Amino acid sequence: MLRLPAFTYYRPKTATAAVALKQAHGKDAMFVAGGTDLYPNMKRRQQTPLHVVSLQDIEELHLVEVQKDGSVAIGAMAHLTALEMHPYLQAHFPALAHAIAEISTPLLRNMGTIGGNLLLDTRCNYYDQTHEWRESISFCMKKDGDICWVAPGSPRCWAVQSSDTVPVVCAMEAEVELVSPLGTRRIKADDLYRDDGIQYLTKQPEELLTRIILPAPGSWKASYLKLRRRGTFDFPVLGVGVCLWFDADGIVKKANIRLGGVGSYAIPATDSERLLVGNPLTDELIAAAGTAAMKPARAMDNTDLDVYWRKKVAPVFVARALRACR
Amino acid sequence: MVLDDPRLADAAAGQASAKWRHDVKKEDLRVIGTAIRKVDARSKVSGLTRFADDLSLPRMIYMKLLRSTQAHARIKRVDVSKAKAVPGVKGILTGEDLPTPFGILPVSQDEHALCPDKVRFVGDPVVAIAALTEDAAWDACRLVEVDYEPLHTIGSIKEAVEHEEPRIHDYGVRGNIHRLENLEFGDLAAGFAASDHIREDTFFFEGNTHLPMEQHASLAHFDKDGKLTIWSSTQTPHYLHKALARVLHPLPAHHIRVIACPNGGGFGGKSDPFNHEICAAKMSMLTGRPVKISLTREEVFFCHRGRHPVLMHARIGVSKTGRIKALDFHSLLDGGAYGSYGTASTFYTGALQTVTYAVENYHFRGARLFTNKAPCGPKRGHGTVQPRFALEVQLDKIACDLKLDPAQMRIDNLAPRDSLTANFLQIGSMGLMQCINKVVDGSGWKTRRGLQERTADGRIRGLGIACSSYLSGAGLPIYWNGMPHSGVQLKLDRSGLVTVFCGSTDIGQGSDSVLTWIIAEVLGIDPLGMRVVTSDTDLTPVDLGSYSSRVTVMTGNAAMQAAERAREILAKGASEQLQVPVARLTFADARVFDSENPDKGMSFADAVIAAESRFGTIGTVGSYTPPKSAAKFRGGGVGPSPSYSYSATVVEVEVDPETGIYRVPKVWMAHDIGRALNAAVAMGQIEGSVYMGLGEAMMEEMAYRDRSHKGHRIFVHKIPSLLEYKSPSTMEMPEVVTYVVEDPDKNGPFGAKEVGQGPLLPIMPAVANAIFDAVGVRVDEVPITPEKVFAALVQKRAGKVGRYGPDELPPVNFGDSLKIKTPWQGGDGTAWNEPKRDKKAAR
Numbered sequence A: 001m002l003r004l005p006a007f008t009y010y011r012p013k014t015a016t017a018a019v020a021l022k023q024a025h026g027k028d029a030m031f032v033a034g035g036t037d038l039y040p041n042m043k044r045r046q047q048t049p050l051h052v053v054s055l056q057d058i059e060e061l062h063l064v065e066v067q068k069d070g071s072v073a074i075g076a077m078a079h080l081t082a083l084e085m086h087p088y089l090q091a092h093f094p095a096l097a098h099a100i101a102e103i104s105t106p107l108l109r110n111m112g113t114i115g116g117n118l119l120l121d122t123r124c125n126y127y128d129q130t131h132e133w134r135e136s137i138s139f140c141m142k143k144d145g146d147i148c149w150v151a152p153g154s155p156r157c158w159a160v161q162s163s164d165t166v167p168v169v170c171a172m173e174a175e176v177e178l179v180s181p182l183g184t185r186r187i188k189a190d191d192l193y194r195d196d197g198i199q200y201l202t203k204q205p206e207e208l209l210t211r212i213i214l215p216a217p218g219s220w221k222a223s224y225l226k227l228r229r230r231g232t233f234d235f236p237v238l239g240v241g242v243c244l245w246f247d248a249d250g251i252v253k254k255a256n257i258r259l260g261g262v263g264s265y266a267i268p269a270t271d272s273e274r275l276l277v278g279n280p281l282t283d284e285l286i287a288a289a290g291t292a293a294m295k296p297a298r299a300m301d302n303t304d305l306d307v308y309w310r311k312k313v314a315p316v317f318v319a320r321a322l323r324a325c326r
Numbered sequence B: 001m002v003l004d005d006p007r008l009a010d011a012a013a014g015q016a017s018a019k020w021r022h023d024v025k026k027e028d029l030r031v032i033g034t035a036i037r038k039v040d041a042r043s044k045v046s047g048l049t050r051f052a053d054d055l056s057l058p059r060m061i062y063m064k065l066l067r068s069t070q071a072h073a074r075i076k077r078v079d080v081s082k083a084k085a086v087p088g089v090k091g092i093l094t095g096e097d098l099p100t101p102f103g104i105l106p107v108s109q110d111e112h113a114l115c116p117d118k119v120r121f122v123g124d125p126v127v128a129i130a131a132l133t134e135d136a137a138w139d140a141c142r143l144v145e146v147d148y149e150p151l152h153t154i155g156s157i158k159e160a161v162e163h164e165e166p167r168i169h170d171y172g173v174r175g176n177i178h179r180l181e182n183l184e185f186g187d188l189a190a191g192f193a194a195s196d197h198i199r200e201d202t203f204f205f206e207g208n209t210h211l212p213m214e215q216h217a218s219l220a221h222f223d224k225d226g227k228l229t230i231w232s233s234t235q236t237p238h239y240l241h242k243a244l245a246r247v248l249h250p251l252p253a254h255h256i257r258v259i260a261c262p263n264g265g266g267f268g269g270k271s272d273p274f275n276h277e278i279c280a281a282k283m284s285m286l287t288g289r290p291v292k293i294s295l296t297r298e299e300v301f302f303c304h305r306g307r308h309p310v311l312m313h314a315r316i317g318v319s320k321t322g323r324i325k326a327l328d329f330h331s332l333l334d335g336g337a338y339g340s341y342g343t344a345s346t347f348y349t350g351a352l353q354t355v356t357y358a359v360e361n362y363h364f365r366g367a368r369l370f371t372n373k374a375p376c377g378p379k380r381g382h383g384t385v386q387p388r389f390a391l392e393v394q395l396d397k398i399a400c401d402l403k404l405d406p407a408q409m410r411i412d413n414l415a416p417r418d419s420l421t422a423n424f425l426q427i428g429s430m431g432l433m434q435c436i437n438k439v440v441d442g443s444g445w446k447t448r449r450g451l452q453e454r455t456a457d458g459r460i461r462g463l464g465i466a467c468s469s470y471l472s473g474a475g476l477p478i479y480w481n482g483m484p485h486s487g488v489q490l491k492l493d494r495s496g497l498v499t500v501f502c503g504s505t506d507i508g509q510g511s512d513s514v515l516t517w518i519i520a521e522v523l524g525i526d527p528l529g530m531r532v533v534t535s536d537t538d539l540t541p542v543d544l545g546s547y548s549s550r551v552t553v554m555t556g557n558a559a560m561q562a563a564e565r566a567r568e569i570l571a572k573g574a575s576e577q578l579q580v581p582v583a584r585l586t587f588a589d590a591r592v593f594d595s596e597n598p599d600k601g602m603s604f605a606d607a608v609i610a611a612e613s614r615f616g617t618i619g620t621v622g623s624y625t626p627p628k629s630a631a632k633f634r635g636g637g638v639g640p641s642p643s644y645s646y647s648a649t650v651v652e653v654e655v656d657p658e659t660g661i662y663r664v665p666k667v668w669m670a671h672d673i674g675r676a677l678n679a680a681v682a683m684g685q686i687e688g689s690v691y692m693g694l695g696e697a698m699m700e701e702m703a704y705r706d707r708s709h710k711g712h713r714i715f716v717h718k719i720p721s722l723l724e725y726k727s728p729s730t731m732e733m734p735e736v737v738t739y740v741v742e743d744p745d746k747n748g749p750f751g752a753k754e755v756g757q758g759p760l761l762p763i764m765p766a767v768a769n770a771i772f773d774a775v776g777v778r779v780d781e782v783p784i785t786p787e788k789v790f791a792a793l794v795q796k797r798a799g800k801v802g803r804y805g806p807d808e809l810p811p812v813n814f815g816d817s818l819k820i821k822t823p824w825q826g827g828d829g830t831a832w833n834e835p836k837r838d839k840k841a842a843r
Ligand SMILES: Cc1cc2nc3c(=O)[nH]c(=O)nc-3n(C[C@H](O)[C@H](O)[C@H](O)COP(=O)(O)OP(=O)(O)OC[C@H]3O[C@@H](n4cnc5c(N)ncnc54)[C@H](O)[C@@H]3O)c2cc1C
Pocket: A030, A031, A032, A033, A034, A035, A036, A037, A038, A039, A040, A055, A076, A077, A080, A102, A103, A104, A105, A108, A111, A112, A113, A114, A115, A116, A117, A118, A119, A120, A121, A162, A163, A164, A165, A207, A208, A209, A210, A233, A234, A235, A236, B723
C-alpha cells in the first residue's frame, strides 16, 4: 500500500459548518469519521478526495442518548468501542452490541465510528487493491475501468455490503437522520441502501449522517451471526441479522431477516420471513426458514471463502441466528 | 599469533578431530541450557532496533519500481521521457542498464534486475525511478509508457506440462520443465512384491508465503571513494555480495560492502539476491546519492520465493506392521517465473522421506515447472514440507487400513540412529521415539482418540498425530567451493571485553545470541557482556547465511573452535602467572582459577592482560565445514546435513459437521533439538513453528485470479495484502504444550541440532489426520479449508468416499532413473548406471 496522497484537512465545529464545507468543494470533498475505511481507500487510490472534512470536533455527533421511551439516539461519531461497552446497549440491544464487537479488531474499533460503519464503502477483491494491481486488470467499473470482472456480462457492479451493523440495524427497523443544506430528514435504515455496488446509498453526497435511532425495547428479539475466516480482523462474508416480534403466546408476529456480505445491500430473506410469521419458533420451522434463505444469499466470487460454500452454509447460519432469538 | 598456529594442526588432523562437547553433562554447564534473554532483546522490545527501513543518510533519494502489469509478455518499447520530466526525478534505470543476469544458484542465473525484453509475471520489475520523494518517484512511474506483446500465460502445473510453448525461459530440460530428477535406491519391484499392503494416494500442497512483518528495504550508497555500501534486509549478505559483484562488474568485489540489517522476520523470503537491492546499488552509482527503497506489502508478495505448490503421488508398500518396503514418490513443483533455489527445492521434495522411518527401497521422481507466478523458493522447511504432508497422511491411512495405532506404527518403524538411509543420508542422534511418547502421553492419545466426542456447541473432537525430521544445515554451499561454511573471529580486549565477528545474520531466530552463549560457556564469561558484530561483509568472516537451519550448528561450531583457541592462549598466560598447571584451570564466573583451590585465581580481564603481555594482541579464528557426505551420486548434494532434528505432534481439532468449519484448541509438540542452548529461545522457535504450520494447514495460500473476458486473460495474485492473505490471528493460536527433547548429536555445538524449521512440518498432516479422526473424511490437500472439509462431508453423506483432493498428476516423462544400490544392498553411494539425459525425450 502506498502512503496517503496529499489533501486539505478541515475540522469544523458544527454539523452546519461541515455540510457547508462539503457543499463548497462538491465532488472533491469527503467526510471522514474514524478514517478506518476512507484512509486505506485513499492509500489504494480508490477514493481520491482533495478536501477531507473531519467530523471529529462536532460534539453533538458523539452523544449516545437514551430517550424516555427507552429508544436510543446514537450520534454518528460514537466510537465502536464505546458502543460495544455501553451498559444500556449491552442490556437492551445485545445483538447490536455483539455485531459491533465482531467488527475487525479492538484497535480499529477504538477509531471507527458507527456512522462510518453504516456508510462503509462496498467491497470487492477486484477493487480493494492497490492502484498498480488494478492497473494489471485494466481496472473495473467501480473505479477507473469499464467492466465488472466478477460478472463480465453484467451492466452493474456487485461489490459487497460489508458492514457488520447494517444487517442488524436494518432488521430491527432503526432509523437514521440525515442533514443537508435542505434540512433534516429521517428515514428507515433499510431505505438508506440501494442494490448497487457503486451507488450503494440513497444518501446524497452532501448529506451528513447525524444520528441513528434504535427502537424502544419491547416484545422483540434480535440476533446477529457473522461468517468470516478468522476470529478477528475479517469483514463478514455472510452476516445474518435477525429481528423477530412475538405475541404473548410466543407466536412470531413479524420477522425481519437481513443477509449482509452476500450482496450490495443487506438482502431481506423474504421467503424465510414469510414462513415464520404466524408460527411458534419450532426446530422444524427454524430449519425450513434456514433452507429458504439459500436463494437470496446470492454470494458472488469477490470476497474471501468459496462462493458456493458460502451459499450452502447460509441456511445453517440463518437457522442458528433464528435459534438465538428463542 | 605467537603460539603454534592451531589452525594448521586442525587442518592436518582433519574434521575427525573436531570435538563439539556434545557429551558434556548438564550440571557442568553455566550458560548453555539456561533461559537467559537474547543479547538484542531489550532493543527489540523497546522498538530501538534499527531495521533497514529505519535508516536514512543525508541527501538520500527514494526509489520505486515500475512493475509489469502483464503475466507473460514481450516488452516492445519502454519510453521514460515523460517520467524524466517529473519534478524531483533524479535517475531512471531500465533493463539496458543492468544487462547481466543473476540468481541465487549458479545453475539458474535467470533473473534480471529489470526485465530487458520479457516479463514473466505480474510484478516483474521493468523500470526503476529515484526521486527526491517517494511520491514523485511513484508519479513518474505512472508516466512511463511500456508496450507489451502478450504471450500465452502458463498458470498452473498442468498448463506447464501441457504447453511446451511458449517457453517462459529458454533454458531448462524442455518446454516449461525447469528440472527433472529421477533417483532410484534399491529394488522397487522386489520391495512391492514383498509388501503385504500397497496404497496409492495423490496430494496437493498449495503455495504459501513467508509473511515476515518487516517488508524488504534497502539503502545503497556509492561513495566518492568508489566504494559501495548496501544495508539491506537480507538473510544472506554473502550471496548478495556475490550477486552484486557479478551484476555491477567491473566494480571490484572488494569495493562492495553488504551489511545485513536485523531482519524483521525472514523465513527464507530474504535469502535470494533481489532486483530491488541491485537497482538501489546501481541507482546510487548513477546518481551519486544514497538511494533508499522500501517495498510495499504487495511488492513483498511479488518477491515471494515461498512454498512451492506441489502435486504429489505416492505409491507405498508396507508389511503387516507398517514397515515401509517400497516407496515410489512423484512430485511436480510449480516453480513460478524464475529458478531461485528451485533446483534444491526439487531435490528436497524427495530427500528426507527416509530419515524418519526406515524405507527399504525408494524411488523419487521430481519435476519443477515454470509458470507465470511470483517465483517460489525456500520457506521454512524448504521443499520437505509438502512431501512430509503426503507421507504422514498416507501413513495414517495405512494405520487405518491395517487397524494399527498410528503412533505405535510409527514407533515400530523408526529409522535407526547412527545409520545410513536408503539414499545415503547419515543419521546421528535420533530422539523421535521420545518425541512420540511425549505427545502421546501428554495428549491422552491412547484414551481420547477415536471417541468423536461432542463439544457443548455441537462440534466433534478429533486427534491426529504426525512426525517429521529436518536438517541442521545443508551439507553443501550453494556454489561449489572448498572453503568453510562459517567463520568466526574473536578479539579479546584488555578490559575483558570479548568481541565476536561473524557473517551470520540474525533474522529474529537469535543467532547473535547463540554466538555469545557458546563463547561465554567456553570462556566462563557473561554472554550479555560481550559485543557481537555480525553480517557485514567488510568486517566479518563469511558465513553462508541464515537458511537451511544451519546457523546454530555451523557458526556454533566455528565459534566454539575460536573460543577454545582463545581459552588455550589465556590458559597459558594464566597458568604461568598463577603457577597452576593448565589442566587444572577453570574458566567460570568471569574468572580463571585453580579448580582445586578456587580462591587462587584472577579475573577474566586480568587473564587477558597476562596473555596479551606474553603473546601480544589476542585474536583467534574458528571455522566449520560439514562432514563429507556418503551420497556420491549426482543429486546427492541435497539432503546431507551434519545432523537431523526430529519432531512429533498431536493436534486436537473440533469440527462443525454442518459447515466444515473447525478450530484447533490444543497442540502437543515435542522436538528433538539435540541440546537446547537456551530453553526459552528453543521453545519460542517451536511455538512459532506451530503457529506458522497452522497458518499453512488452515488457510494460507498464494491464490491467483485467472479470468478471461473477450480474449483478455488476467492472471494476477488474488490477495496480496495482509488483510486478505489469511494468516492466523491470536484468536486462532491454540494452547501449545511444548516438550524439548534432548538427544545430543556429536556434530553439533554441545550436541545441539536445529529447531527453527523442523517443528513446522508435522502440523499440516496432523491437522488432516485429526479431522479424519473427528468426522471420518480425508482432505488430501493443503490448506485444509472449511470448504474442503464440507465438500468431503457431502461426499461421505452421499455414500461416496469422504475425500477432497486431486485425482492424478499430469503425465511427465521422467526418462530413465539413476540407479543406486542401498547401503544394505552393499551400495557405496554411487550410481551403477548412466541414464541417458535426452533433452528432447517425448512426453
Ligand atoms: C482491516 C480492516 C478490517 C475491518 N473489518 C471490519 C469488519 O469486520 N466489519 C465492519 O463492519 N467493518 C470493518 N472495517 C471497516 C471500517 O473500519 C469500519 O466499518 C468502521 O466502522 C468505519 O468507520 P470510520 O469512522 O472509521 O469510517 P470512515 O472511514 O471515517 O468513513 C467511512 C465512509 O463514511 C463516510 N462518513 C463517515 N461518517 C459520516 C457521516 N457522519 N456522514 C456522512 N458520511 C460519513 C466517509 O466519508 C467514508 O466514505 C474494517 C476496516 C479495516 C481497515
